[in-house]
Amino acid sequence: MLTYAIKRVLLFIPTVIAVLFITFTMGYLGPGDPIQTQVMRVNPRLADQETIERLREVYGLNRPFLVQWGDWVGKILRGDFGKSFATRTDIGPAIAYRLPISAQLGAAGFVILAIGGVLLGTLAALKQNTWIDHFIVGSALFISSFPIFVLAPLLIIMVILWLKLLPSTLGWDGIFSAKAILPILLFSVTGWISPIRFARNGLIEVLSQDYVRTARAKGLPERLVILRHVVKNGLISTVTFLGLAVSGMVTGSLFIESAFAIPGYGYMAVQGLTANDYNVIMATTLIGAVLVIAANLITDLLYGVLDPRVRYE
Amino acid sequence: MTQAFGSPALLDEMMPPRNLWLDAWERFQRNRMAVIGLAIAVLTLLLGIFGPALAPYDYKYIDMRALAEPPSLEHPMGTDEIGRDMLSRILQGARTAVMVAVFVTVINTVLGLALGALSAYAGGIVDMVIMRIADILMAFPGLLLVAFVNATMKRPVGLVSLWLYDLTGIAFFENTLVINYLIVLWAISLIGWPGLARLVRGQILSLREREFIKAQEAMGSPGWRIMALHLIPNAIGPLIVAVSGSIGGAMVLESSLSYLGLGIQPPGASWGRMIVENMLQWSVYPHLVAMPSLVLAICVFGFNFLGDGLNDALNPRQIRS
Numbered sequence A: 001m002l003t004y005a006i007k008r009v010l011l012f013i014p015t016v017i018a019v020l021f022i023t024f025t026m027g028y029l030g031p032g033d034p035i036q037t038q039v040m041r042v043n044p045r046l047a048d049q050e051t052i053e054r055l056r057e058v059y060g061l062n063r064p065f066l067v068q069w070g071d072w073v074g075k076i077l078r079g080d081f082g083k084s085f086a087t088r089t090d091i092g093p094a095i096a097y098r099l100p101i102s103a104q105l106g107a108a109g110f111v112i113l114a115i116g117g118v119l120l121g122t123l124a125a126l127k128q129n130t131w132i133d134h135f136i137v138g139s140a141l142f143i144s145s146f147p148i149f150v151l152a153p154l155l156i157i158m159v160i161l162w163l164k165l166l167p168s169t170l171g172w173d174g175i176f177s178a179k180a181i182l183p184i185l186l187f188s189v190t191g192w193i194s195p196i197r198f199a200r201n202g203l204i205e206v207l208s209q210d211y212v213r214t215a216r217a218k219g220l221p222e223r224l225v226i227l228r229h230v231v232k233n234g235l236i237s238t239v240t241f242l243g244l245a246v247s248g249m250v251t252g253s254l255f256i257e258s259a260f261a262i263p264g265y266g267y268m269a270v271q272g273l274t275a276n277d278y279n280v281i282m283a284t285t286l287i288g289a290v291l292v293i294a295a296n297l298i299t300d301l302l303y304g305v306l307d308p309r310v311r312y313e
Numbered sequence B: 001m002t003q004a005f006g007s008p009a010l011l012d013e014m015m016p017p018r019n020l021w022l023d024a025w026e027r028f029q030r031n032r033m034a035v036i037g038l039a040i041a042v043l044t045l046l047l048g049i050f051g052p053a054l055a056p057y058d059y060k061y062i063d064m065r066a067l068a069e070p071p072s073l074e075h076p077m078g079t080d081e082i083g084r085d086m087l088s089r090i091l092q093g094a095r096t097a098v099m100v101a102v103f104v105t106v107i108n109t110v111l112g113l114a115l116g117a118l119s120a121y122a123g124g125i126v127d128m129v130i131m132r133i134a135d136i137l138m139a140f141p142g143l144l145l146v147a148f149v150n151a152t153m154k155r156p157v158g159l160v161s162l163w164l165y166d167l168t169g170i171a172f173f174e175n176t177l178v179i180n181y182l183i184v185l186w187a188i189s190l191i192g193w194p195g196l197a198r199l200v201r202g203q204i205l206s207l208r209e210r211e212f213i214k215a216q217e218a219m220g221s222p223g224w225r226i227m228a229l230h231l232i233p234n235a236i237g238p239l240i241v242a243v244s245g246s247i248g249g250a251m252v253l254e255s256s257l258s259y260l261g262l263g264i265q266p267p268g269a270s271w272g273r274m275i276v277e278n279m280l281q282w283s284v285y286p287h288l289v290a291m292p293s294l295v296l297a298i299c300v301f302g303f304n305f306l307g308d309g310l311n312d313a314l315n316p317r318q319i320r321s
Helices: A002-029 A034-042 A049-058 A065-077 A091-126 A131-145 A148-162 A178-189 A193-207 A210-217 A222-234 A236-260 A265-274 A278-306 A308-312 B002-006 B008-014 B020-030 B032-054 B086-122 B124-139 B142-168 B176-208 B211-218 B223-259 B271-281 B286-314
Strands: none
Touching: A002 A065, A002 A278, A002 A308, A002 B124, A002 B142, A091 A131, A091 A178, A091 A193, A091 A222, A091 A236, A091 A265, A091 A278, A131 A193, A131 B286, A148 A178, A148 A236, A148 B223, A148 B271, A148 B286, A178 A236, A193 A222, A193 A236, A210 A222, A222 A236, A236 A265, A236 A278, A236 B142, A265 A278, A265 B142, A278 A308, A278 B124, A278 B142, B020 B032, B020 B286, B032 B086, B032 B286, B086 B124, B086 B176, B086 B223, B086 B271, B086 B286, B124 B176, B142 B176, B142 B223, B176 B223, B211 B223, B223 B271, B223 B286, B271 B286
């Protein structure tokens, strides 16, 4: 297991470096020369070649590309993401404030997603091809067909304006307030189809295995067949959905947080994208990617623990 | 793809009964939701092709005497805030959605097949490079990467195309609207191929080890024959499922980008754009948000159920209990 874990972690590092490189290169090419842009914005008359050259030197922009990249990576490792063009404030502290908010919502959503999804998927597999199965898979597919930016306003209108079940829920009051209910619901429900599918398909595959037939033939009560033989082996592949779920939540947070005016990571990303605020876009893209890579790493490690065969591939 | 399933009678004539496709079609038919999904998918494609021609009005035409009207005989879906006919705009949006979906799916499939097969056959360093690139692209959350590419590449690509225009004088390079569309389409395609390439590679690698392929090789069958008669028919099921699933995904991505203001620019009609344009007036004019939302949801829903049905029909091992 240890060699497998080390191998996985070592694979993780080059991916992160590649992501850092791609992000920087695109952020470098995208906005053009920052000095030129700034000078033109402040006072176009200053835009003589000499001043620009001097400013480039002051900001270290005349150094080779790779040196600048290394400098940028070093700063990011120290939590310095540069300044936002739009608000003129440091991005690092903003992220330190905003990311935990999104993480709380995501974690709460994930717990509901995982437990609910696995239970519903198990039920669907055991009642395969009955109306229960069709209902569970069908409704999860149905919900996942609504893009989040459609679902969020629909929910706000229905629950708050029409049914008046909750007071106005825009904004952020901490995870244990009524305002967090709808966002958490959205974080979990929209991703349900993947754990349900993984659990259902995994269990159905195991249900047709010979050793299950043997267990039944030797007269084991159905309850024990399911608990001891089917569930244990059939749910291993469900772990795979972890990576998918984190990826879905990172993108989902963009729409959910902007719909509910939650000052989290996703809202920041949307603000950056709409304002063409390149430093913010680079920071949020990078963080999203690192979160997904980490989730995939954890998935691989968990798989290695649960299914020893994986370690020897 | 839909054609192969849409005409069982034709298949019957062409092939002897009780083959893979007939079996799959029978299983598919038994799944009512899948058949509904197929109907919606076909209808969506037809609307994307013929819709704008059927539209009662020009989708850009502004009628100042009919602002934000509820559905009526004259305007079956009402008009939007500046007096444009909703039905015409939704039909135009269908063309955008279908165009994006078809374009993206074709690029994805071609890239996925080519790179996946290349990876499996070449092995070694080629395989490693392609799969690492795929890994890295898959490490970004899809929408974020597309949005990032869109936001950062517009200016450089615009500069390059202007330079090309100066150099060659071809009018195409000056048309920023088309260039904009192309950046959106390529950005969405960029994130789709790695999954398919991995799938194709995995299928080929595992099939090559199977006895019936080894037997063919041992009997001296030429490579193309093994490929055409054994490798492709056996690998195509999961591929069809993945491709049909990616169509709905591409539609959602395009709408999401347009919703964020990064995709199709006005006055072009996109369902996502229509939703966000009318979002602020939701409580006053609910139909303006409801129409594009529902149309988008129904289309994606159709493609999802189609994909699900195809999965059950083409991967029969999963449903045998």
